[in-house]
Amino acid sequence: MGMTIEALAEQKVPAILKNFIGGAWVASTSSEKLVVPNPATEQPLAYVPLSNAADVAAAVAAAQAAAHEWGEMPPPERAGYLFKLREALLDNRDALTKLVTTENGKVYSDAAGEVRRGIEVVDFACGAPTLLMGQNLDQVSRGIDSEMVRFPVGVVAGVTPFNFPFMVPMWMLPLAIACGNTFILKPSERTPLSSQRIVELCAEAGIPAGVVNLVHGAVETVTGLVTHPGVDAISFVGSERVARIVYETSARNGKRVQALGGAKNHIIAMPDSVLEQSVPNIAESAFGNAGQRCLAGSVLTVVGEARERLLPRLVEHTETIKMGFGLDEGVTLGPVIRGEARDRVHRLVDEGLATGATMIRDGRGTGPSTGYFVGPTMLNIDEGSPLAREEIFGPVLSVLYAKDLDEALRLMAETNEYGNAGSIYTASGRAAREFKRRATSGMLGVNVGVAAPMAFFPFSGRRKSFFGDLHATGRDGIEFYTTKKVITSRWF
Secondary structure, three states, rough: OOHHHHHHHOOOOOEHHHHEEEEEEEEHHHEEEEEEEEOOOOEEEEEEEEHHHHHHHHHHHHHHHHHHHHHHHHHHHHHHHHHHHHHHHHOOOHHHHHHHHHHHHOOHOOOOOOOOHHHHHHHHHHHHHHHHOOEEEEEEEEEEEEEEEEEEEEEEEEOOOOOOOHHHHHHHHHHHHHHHEEEEOOOOOOOOHHHHHHHHHHHOOOOOOOOOOOOOHHHHHHHHHHHOOOEEEEEEEEEEHHHHHHHHHHHOOOOEEEEOOHHHHHHHEEEOOHHHHHHHHHHHHHHHHHOOOOEEEEEEOOOOHEEEHHHHHHHHHHHHOOOOOOOOOOEEEEOOOOOOHHHHHHHHHHHHHHHHOOOEEEOOOOOOOOOOOOOOOEEEEEOOOOOOOOOOOOOEEEEEEEOOOOHHHHHHHHHHOOEEEEEEEEOOHHHHHHHHHOOOOOOEOOOOOOOOOOOOOOOOOOOEEEEOOOOOOOOHHHOOOOOEEEEEEOOO
């Protein structure tokens, strides 16, 4: 298929993407399709098919056909394929970064970080022989031994979002196949090109037919996966509303499921924050990736004197942010994903203003005339504002004020029902320790605005940010993609 940045530039008419099923690229049996534009230029890049239940069934059948042989392959042999995939990804790192920028809109540096984080999961998965080790106890009773052994779950599916079109598929695919499962990827219909390229590189790495499959689509495709009896487990990343539906539907259909949802992350700025480092870091957390990430800092709680010290510096910093296409020199902020996303951000800001918020910096209507741009926007709010509760998913920072750390932590706990991430900026070890113990989110940063864990740690959202028992990545990922047998033996 050759879904490279060069191929996209050369094509005269946008191609209709194909599914990858059983080691072959096949056209969807559905005639429905959507255009995939570059969100910075609005140039059509491709058409993505909206696959139907028949396409899903074909992918499941291919995955089932490959499951036994792949699951029986010794873990060191499976790891060998992952080492080859890792080399292919490293060889194509720059092209993958440009592809992410082109289809998603994020700037090159953000895309490069995403690609690096995705490859880190492959690094982790290459350790499958060690990660898959079981446990044993000799002489658990007189003449009796016990052991725990891990086995693949079977056929697993991953449903991924638009905002990290490379990294999130890589949270799932390497670990799933390293554990001996076969895998079906359903990428976001808004950013399908990175997933297309990942699957191409899997094929180039020699991963056997049917082990990795790709089905493009939208609601009907997801419904097909979560209800198909041949799918044993579902990994999902998306909005809180859809995560809940996927979790409940998958569980009702007897599947193992992890569903990562939305977020409303708080940043607490203490009076003793080190301004030189804190200000650009907070700005990156709030406005990086156009605010379209579940780890974005979207509420800044300014404590005491930080209002006078930090806030003016932060507003001043936003004036240095340059909007445009992420591959152009000097650009530090890209567009949101679609015109509907831009319009939603505008609407939510208007609703906030109508209910008492006041504008600090209005970024609406700024930036290039072509593309789906929203400039950095900051508002004063109170804890009753809808801007304190609803996930905006755009470059909007709402500012609360607190007299001390106790009040800031109360605001963090009570103003929203999410629990994905939170950060504190302080020079005080005591304040940092108190924050770590009392904050209500699962991923915390101390002087770190985007508290993204490395691949060998779990992505640990809580409350309405996560539905399930085992998180993505780290040892949780290994546990999710394996099932256990405990064997008790006696010999006469």
